[in-house]
Amino acid sequence: MTTVQTTVDLERAVLAASAAIAVLPASEPVSVGAPRSGDPADPALAGFAGAVVADLDGPGSAPLAVLVGAELVAALASSPLGGLDLAAALQPSLDAVAQAIGARAGAARQTEAATVGAEIGAPFVVIPLDGVAPVAALLVPEAYLAGGQHDATTAPTSGPVGPATGERRGIEMLHGVDMEVTVEIGRARMTVRELLDLAPGAVLELDRAAGSPADLLVNGRLIARGEVVVIDEDFGLRITEIVTDATVG
Numbered sequence: 001m002t003t004v005q006t007t008v009d010l011e012r013a014v015l016a017a018s019a020a021i022a023v024l025p026a027s028e029p030v031s032v033g034a035p036r037s038g039d040p041a042d043p044a045l046a047g048f049a050g051a052v053v054a055d056l057d058g059p060g061s062a063p064l065a066v067l068v069g070a071e072l073v074a075a076l077a078s079s080p081l082g083g084l085d086l087a088a089a090l091q092p093s094l095d096a097v098a099q100a101i102g103a104r105a106g107a108a109r110q111t112e113a114a115t116v117g118a119e120i121g122a123p124f125v126v127i128p129l130d131g132v133a134p135v136a137a138l139l140v141p142e143a144y145l146a147g148g149q150h151d152a153t154t155a156p157t158s159g160p161v162g163p164a165t166g167e168r169r170g171i172e173m174l175h176g177v178d179m180e181v182t183v184e185i186g187r188a189r190m191t192v193r194e195l196l197d198l199a200p201g202a203v204l205e206l207d208r209a210a211g212s213p214a215d216l217l218v219n220g221r222l223i224a225r226g227e228v229v230v231i232d233e234d235f236g237l238r239i240t241e242i243v244t245d246a247t248v249g
Contacts, residue, residue, distance in 0.1 A: 008035070008125055008142055008145045008146070009145055009146065010035055010145075012100075012101065012145050013035045013125055013127055013140065013145050014032050014035070014127075015100050016097045016100040016101050016127070016138065016140060016145075017032040017035075017097070017127045017129060017138055018032060018100075019096035019097055019099065019100040020066065020093040020094075020096050020097045020129070020136075020138055021129060022096060023092040023093050023096050024066075024090075024093045024129065024135075024136060025072055025075070025089060025177055026072075026131065026135055026136075027071055027131075028131040028132060028135070029131065030129050030130065030131050030135050030136070031129075031130055031131075032127060032128070032129065032130075033127065033128030033129065033130045033134075034128070035125050035126065035127045036125070036126050037123075037125065037126070038117055038120075038123070038124040038125055038126045038139055039117065040115075040117030040118040040120075041117070042117060042126070044126075044134075044137075045067060045113055045114065045116060045117050045126075045137070045139075046113055046114035047113075047134075048067035048068060048069060048113040048134075048136075048137065049068065049069055049070040049072075049073040049074075049113065050067070050068050050072070050073045050086050050110065050113060051065055051066070051067045051068075051110070051111050051112060051113040051116040052065065052066050052068075052086055052087045052090040052091075052094065052108045052109065052110050052111070053065045053108070053109060053111050053116060053119060053120070054091070054094045054098070054105040054106050054107065054108045054109070055105070055106040056098055056103040056104065056105060056106070056141075056144065057103055057104045057106070061122075062120045062121055062122035062124065062141035062143070063119065063120055063141075064094055064097060064098060064103075064105060064138070064139070064140055064141070064144075065111075065116045065119075065120060065138070065139035066090050066093050066094060066097075066136060066137070066138055066139075067113050067116065067136060067137045067138075067139070068086070068090070068135070068136045069133075069134065069135055069136065072086075072089070072136075073086065076089055081179070081218045081219065081221055081223060082218070082219050082220070082221040083219070084177070084179070084219065085110075085219070086110050087107075087108035087109055087110045088108070088177075088178070088179075088180075089177045090108055091105075091107075091108045091178075092177075092178060094108050097138060097140065101140065101144040101145065102144070103144060116139060117139065120139060120141060122141045122142070122143065123141070123142040123143075124139050124140060124141050124142060125139070125140050125141075125142055125145055126138070126139055127139075127140065179218055179219075180218075181216060181217065181218050182216075182217045182218075183214050183215070183216055183217075183228070183235075183237050184214060184215040184217060185206065185208065185214045185215075185228065186206025186207050186208035186212075187206060187207050187208075188204055188205060188206050188207060190204075213225035213226060213227060213240060213241065214226060214227070214228050214237060216237060216239070222243050223242070223243055224239050224241060224242050224243055225239075225240055225241040225243060226238050226239040226240045226241070227240055
């Protein structure tokens, strides 16, 4: 095994990985493997099904990356809410790692697992996140892990992090993923000229009668309808109907 350079604090690396595991969608308990020096040409990186990167604003300029296996990619693609975005699902993990290493993560973006090492563009550390088989991996620029002298073969590892009993399979592994929902009260079609003519005080006529239910959408997919209500000084939606494929129309 290639050891991590002595400038990398492996305890800090394990702390960052443990933070990621706490919010990583996974179907089994996950533990932190031994960190190792990263190689952009490492064939193990190409074995993952998906990768997400985010720029960091800490002491370095290279991005942080999370690679995941086929199970999570498939679960997102087959969600009953429609195909869910891998970058959105992994943003909490990137945020948790960034916070643990004293940085902040920008917006996550999806990339190719086979080329993510080269995209980082700086020396990086690979931190495996293992279950029965490799579940995911973190790629952290070495600049964010500067510290004491350690050897990768003796690095401390966390215990398994995940469900205390049983397993989460299929869509259940996505239960902790944050989703942004949208309430839509109506739509309109306008020409470019009409859009350019909009000004304060203009009234836009929508394609829905007053008093009609508003739509609740996730990723543009209609999942429910309801009544707009006022809660204190904020708007809310009282759900009146859960929409299935048979009722869409």
